[in-house]
Amino acid sequence: MKIINIPYVSEIASKITEAFPFHNAACIDGKILGALWAIYQIRNVLPIIHGPIGCSWQRKFALMGSEIHYWTPCTAWSETEVVYGGEEKLYKAIVEAYEKFKPKMIVVLTTCASDMVGDDVEYVVDRARKVVKCPIVYSTGDKVGKTRQVGSQDVLYSIVEQYVVPNCENVEIEDGTVNLMTIGGEYSRSIVTELEGVLKAAGLRVNKIYFEDREVEELLELAKVRVNVVPYYQVWARYLSDVKGVRDFVLINFEEYDLEKAYPLGYEAAINKIFEICKLANVEPDEKSLERFYKPMLDRFEKIKRRVSGLKVCIENDWGTCMLFALKLGLKIEALVFWTEQYRGHGYSESSIKMMIDGYVQYLRQYGQDPEVIVDEKFENVIDKIKRRNIDLVITGWWSKPFKYHKNGVVAISSRNLKLFFEFGLTPLINAGEVLIKKIEKGIPTNPVVDIEINEKLPYLSKRWGELTLLFHLNRYEKPE
Amino acid sequence: MNLIDPVHDCRLVGVVRAVTGIHDCALIIHGRPGCHSGPLGLQSQTSSQRYVNVVYSGLRSEEMVTGGEKRLKLAIENVYKVMKPKLIVVASASAAGIMGDDVDGVIGEISSSVKCRIVHISACGYSGPEWTGYEDALVKIVETVLEEYKSRQSFEKTKNRISIVGFHPDEPFWRGDLQELINILKEILNVDISVVLNWCSIEEISNIVNSDLVVVLGGDGLSVADYLKKNFNIEYIVTPYPIGIKNTIDMIYSISSKLGIDINTKKLEAYEKYVRDIIEDFQTYVEGIYGNVRCVIVGESSRAFSLANFLLNELDFDIEYIGIRSRNYVTDSELLKWKNSEILNDRYELYKKILEISPEVVYGSTFERDIALRCGCALVRYCYPTLDRVYMSDRTIVGFRGAITLIEETINEMLNMQEKTELAYLSKMNDTKLLER
Numbered sequence: 072m073k074i075i076n077i078p079y080v081s082e083i084a085s086k087i088t089e090a091f092p093f094h095n096a097a098c099i100d101g102k103i104l105g106a107l108w109a110i111y112q113i114r115n116v117l118p119i120i121h122g123p124i125g126c127s128w129q130r131k132f133a134l135m136g137s138e139i140h141y142w143t144p145c146t147a148w149s150e151t152e153v154v155y156g157g158e159e160k161l162y163k164a165i166v167e168a169y170e171k172f173k174p175k176m177i178v179v180l181t182t183c184a185s186d187m188v189g190d191d192v193e194y195v196v197d198r199a200r201k202v203v204k205c206p207i208v209y210s211t212g213d214k215v216g217k218t219r220q221v222g223s224q225d226v227l228y229s230i231v232e233q234y235v236v237p238n239c240e241n242v243e244i245e246d247g248t249v250n251l252m253t254i255g256g257e258y259s260r261s262i263v264t265e266l267e268g269v270l271k272a273a274g275l276r277v278n279k280i281y282f283e284d285r286e287v288e289e290l291l292e293l294a295k296v297r298v299n300v301v302p303y304y305q306v307w308a309r310y311l312s313d314v315k316g317v318r319d320f321v322l323i324n325f326e327e328y329d330l331e332k333a334y335p336l337g338y339e340a341a342i343n344k345i346f347e348i349c350k351l352a353n354v355e356p357d358e359k360s361l362e363r364f365y366k367p368m369l370d371r372f373e374k375i376k377r378r379v380s381g382l383k384v385c386i387e388n389d390w391g392t393c394m395l396f397a398l399k400l401g402l403k404i405e406a407l408v409f410w411t412e413q414y415r416g417h418g419y420s421e422s423s424i425k426m427m428i429d430g431y432v433q434y435l436r437q438y439g440q441d442p443e444v445i446v447d448e449k450f451e452n453v454i455d456k457i458k459r460r461n462i463d464l465v466i467t468g469w470w471s472k473p474f475k476y477h478k479n480g481v482v483a484i485s486s487r488n489l490k491l492f493f494e495f496g497l498t499p500l501i502n503a504g505e506v507l508i509k510k511i512e513k514g515i516p517t518n519p520v521v522d523i524e525i526n527e528k529l530p531y532l533s534k535r536w537g538e539l540t541l542l543f544h545l546n547r548y549e550k551p552e
Numbered sequence: 553m554n555l556i557d558p559v560h561d562c563r564l565v566g567v568v569r570a571v572t573g574i575h576d577c578a579l580i581i582h583g584r585p586g587c588h589s590g591p592l593g594l595q596s597q598t599s600s601q602r603y604v605n606v607v608y609s610g611l612r613s614e615e616m617v618t619g620g621e622k623r624l625k626l627a628i629e630n631v632y633k634v635m636k637p638k639l640i641v642v643a644s645a646s647a648a649g650i651m652g653d654d655v656d657g658v659i660g661e662i663s664s665s666v667k668c669r670i671v672h673i674s675a676c677g678y679s680g681p682e683w684t685g686y687e688d689a690l691v692k693i694v695e696t697v698l699e700e701y702k703s704r705q706s707f708e709k710t711k712n713r714i715s716i717v718g719f720h721p722d723e724p725f726w727r728g729d730l731q732e733l734i735n736i737l738k739e740i741l742n743v744d745i746s747v748v749l750n751w752c753s754i755e756e757i758s759n760i761v762n763s764d765l766v767v768v769l770g771g772d773g774l775s776v777a778d779y780l781k782k783n784f785n786i787e788y789i790v791t792p793y794p795i796g797i798k799n800t801i802d803m804i805y806s807i808s809s810k811l812g813i814d815i816n817t818k819k820l821e822a823y824e825k826y827v828r829d830i831i832e833d834f835q836t837y838v839e840g841i842y843g844n845v846r847c848v849i850v851g852e853s854s855r856a857f858s859l860a861n862f863l864l865n866e867l868d869f870d871i872e873y874i875g876i877r878s879r880n881y882v883t884d885s886e887l888l889k890w891k892n893s894e895i896l897n898d899r900y901e902l903y904k905k906i907l908e909i910s911p912e913v914v915y916g917s918t919f920e921r922d923i924a925l926r927c928g929c930a931l932v933r934y935c936y937p938t939l940d941r942v943y944m945s946d947r948t949i950v951g952f953r954g955a956i957t958l959i960e961e962t963i964n965e966m967l968n969m970q971e972k973t974e975l976a977y978l979s980k981m982n983d984t985k986l987l988e989r
Contacts, residue, residue: 132939153649183650547608
């Protein structure tokens with residue numbers, strides 16, 4: 072039976088589930104889901120989940136979008152394996168999987184059960200490699216520390232460590248070439264749309280875009296280029312840099328409070344990144360060609376900027392991209408609203424939340440902005456302050472509810488609609504600017520149908536989702552006596 | 553078998569399904585985050601988000617060495633403070649089970665400070681399939697709620713008052729199904745309904761002791777009925793899931809004869825006329841499918857056999873195969889009635905079977921989407937887990953109106969095959985933007 076993993080997620084379908092407060096709000100995915108995201112990017116790769124059926128069946132669906140992982144075979148642990156271990160079962164399962172599916176690669180994923188019992192998966196895989204005629208990789212989630220997303224990071228690292236590096240001895244590095252990564256997972260491939268064009272304009276050759284729908288053999292070309300450009304830090308890319316000298320270049324740096332360094336949004340940031348990549352790839356950038364590439368985009372951007380410049384905005388629960396967007400378009404950031412539970416969900420302590428807010432404010436002040444900072448206030452107070460400051464538009468946080476502003480006579484748009492996360496260059500700013508103009512023109516709906524009870528403590532969520540989110544954070548981060 | 557691509561989940565999801573729809577109940581999953589996020593995602597994408605109730609105990613990797621009992625204690629206290637539930641169910645998942653956390657001990661220790669009932673259900677992934685988790689959890693919940701009633705000598709049973717067991721508020725069309733079921737029972741049988749498990753509050757569950765009869769739909773929740781019979785002397789009957797007209801009438805007659813009550817024939821005739829009128833309005837469409845469809849049914853035992861009965865006996869379909877993804881206590885007797893039926897274990901085998909049969913319609917869930925696409929056949933979603941459709945309206949697939957919905961869904965999904973054919977051709981011609989979006 073031919074394995075067909077479907078790597079594409081419909082952007083249109085994804086819109087439907089984007090508002091679910093899952094990621095670090097009410098829950099966090101286990102490593103298996105991340106691992107499957109990565110595996111599903113590559114053609115004819117078969118995962119084998121070494122554990123009970125639940126670790127497999129529950130992971131057939133991704134939390135967001137209606138993406139389904141149709142094939143998630145497992146070793147179906149019973150109490151026997153918990154007592155005696157599952158090594159023999161795994162060995163037989165690998166052989167059986169190859170006979171049934173004839174995949175191009177098998178990736179064994181361990182689970183809590185097999186990790187705790189202490190199965191020697193490396194030994195089993197080594198044994199199986201002698202009889203199975205396709206590469207076998209195993210991923211335990213242990214090799215990448217806490218680098219998120221652990222599951223996908225660990226699978227990609229394991230593939231590079233166990234398949235790419237041992238098989239690329241004769242691969243010659245080509246000067247002036249780069250690979251781009253969209254990275255499997257829930258994030259869009261649009262991060263490479265403009266990047267691919269501008270790199271070509273600069274004089275680089277884009278070898279391949281990974282990992283979306285790539286053949287197993289094509290993975291060897293990860294070691295063929297001068298630079299692997301990754302959206303955010305990837306352990307496998309750094310490893311390849313260390314052992315094969317293929318440099319890795321990270322586009323987004325979440326640790327940075329200097330927003331221009333954190334996110335590659337806008338013309339200047341894009342050009343800086345391109346110059347850095349060219350340097351790593353030993354290529355002198357073709358500046359004239361770059362100018363030609365960006366000229367029409369810059370014209371369009373300036374036109375948008377003229378339309379919206381000076382608009383008074385309030386930005387709610389942001390991670391920096393909306394603030395950067397506002398700065399680039401010349402908007403006046405009148406207020407920043409923070410409901411800090413959202414940041415606590417990502418593991419931020421009280422002091423780091425304060426440091427983050429201060430960092431944002433200081434950054435904005437450098438550009439002549441002086442926003443009022445509203446932290447954990449009651450929603451009614453927020454509305455009062457917004458009205459007092461004659462704010463034209465509120466850009467809400469990812470999970471926050473524009474309708475609650477509409478009900479209070481305030482124009483609002485969700486940051487989800489602006490699509491600024493995991494993006495590169497000028498295109499996302501142009502697109503977001505156009506969305507913003509449309510929203511301003513549209514104004515407030517006269518009779519919004521949505522009316523959901525809001526959680527008092529977490530006004531960016533509904534009553535029940537707020538409770539579940541709060542509990543997720545409390546149970547996860549509070550220290551028991 | 554050493555390698556299985558499972559068609560059903562482990563005990564944990566059975567427990568989740570047993571608490572889904574109980575309005576003032578919270579479920580703490582005592583395990584690692586993956587054992588929480590999957591069930592939360594499943595529950596919130598298939599049932600009411602007003603009552604989503606799956607909470608993570610917070611078990612961290614470092615506690616896999618030291619044990620997670622203190623963490624669980626804290627989680628129970630937090631859940632009580634934040635959600636104020638009437639019942640907390642703790643389901644221990646694989647990690648807690650292997651570590652040997654004393655969950656019952658934690659519950660005992662905390663019971664003086666947390667003023668609500670708490671029950672523990674072992675839901676380790678390796679300890680059994682989904683349906684056992686559902687049955688055991690439901691019994692434990694009912695048993696806990698009715699504890700105080702057990703010592704009483706007698707109960708005042710209300711005549712013609714029934715309770716329903718086996719209704720799942722996470723199936724497609726669940727809202728409409730619930731309403732239709734209640735309407736039919738009230739209008740045609742004039743009965744009162746104590747409680748519909750599990751779409752109820754904890755207080756409503758305690759009303760179950762006043763029931764004259766427990767109706768077990770399709771066999772799911774039979775253990776609860778058994779428990780009620782043994783401990784409270786409440787009679788029960790197992791009826792087909794009321795999919796299609798015959799199954800619905802069978803359900804009505806079973807209840808009527810058990811309770812010795814009359815059927816409101818006028819109402820029954822009105823329902824039947826409703827169906828007849830619609831079929832007349834769309835007669836040639838219905839004639840188009842009548843006796844003219846080869847199909848495969850995949851699903852839970854409680855619903856799949858009822859659907860098969862409807863499709864075979866009311867629409868003259870060819871039922872080529874019935875694959876049971878999750879069983880219950882009456883499944884064995886049903887399997888004997890259908891020669892092309894079996895309990896499924898492995899999706900690989902199901903896939904092979906469907907490809908070999910090459911049916912025109914598959915009745916299943918979202919998980920059969922790719923099989924249907926690869927086979928080039930229509931998919932009618934009628935069972936759990938359906939994650940790629942949202943059922944907000946009161947459309948139903950049970951009862952008389954439900955028969956119409958099923959016919960409508962079948963016709964529309966078959967008509968939709970033209971769209972899929974066009975898409976396949978456009979893909980072949982490399983002229984669709986779909987993969988870019």
